[in-house]
Amino acid sequence: MVHMRTPWIFQDLVEELDRMSRNAGWTFCGADAAQSRLSAVEVDGDQASYTLDLPGVAETDLELVLENDRLRILARREDLHQAEDEVLLHERTYGEFVQEVKLPWPVREEEVEATLKQGVLHLIMKRSPEAGPHKIEVNSK
């Protein structure tokens, strides 16, 4: 719910924004939830890549945790509005955000490449050798 006060000098602007805000949805991905694309892990042989939009997140506010074939992304976005500001439109989300990603296999932790550029996190991960198919001995009785 967007709370709006309408000072008379802003009547025109507020009317326009109000019309637009009716379709606003939750998002952390830079666009309406209905329009944004959910990221998927892309696999190419023994390499997997993953991209996630994190606009406004600083490197220092980002944490990646690998646990077997699970990747957890913890991010925090700062609220940039000042206490004295009047809020005319509020669609962006602030605070802490967690995304858990299921990987196709466990990855080599020491070889994960992570870059954060212009609000987009891009990860390249390599399959751990231990993750490959292995034979299970069958004992005959």
Add this chain to the structure above:
Amino acid sequence: MTTDEKTVENEVTQTESKAKTVDKSYLRPVTDVYKDDDAVRILMDVPGANDEDIEVSVHDGQLSILAEVNRSEEDVRVYERSFRMDRRMDTAKIEALLQRGVLQLRIPFHEEARPKRIQVRTAS
């Protein structure tokens, strides 16, 4: 394969080929708008955009923001949104800053439109 089947196959191949060439998504970027005594500030998420990808323009009192971001050869995202400006806003002095995929616009009010404190003097 008959001639008709070949034609159909060619058409299908061509259609798929075109679809792969450009996959443009038109998105309405999420936005915050704040106001204080001096200006209106607009914060808009445009992840992946560089300076040169963004066009901010004002025409007939309408502020338009357009960002075309090439995420990959097959994934182009177009972020587009417009706002009608109140005439008290000084659109000639708009400041724009792009940081971490967030576009920040500051649109000041004309000097005469800003609130002024009137000094009250006690009559002697």
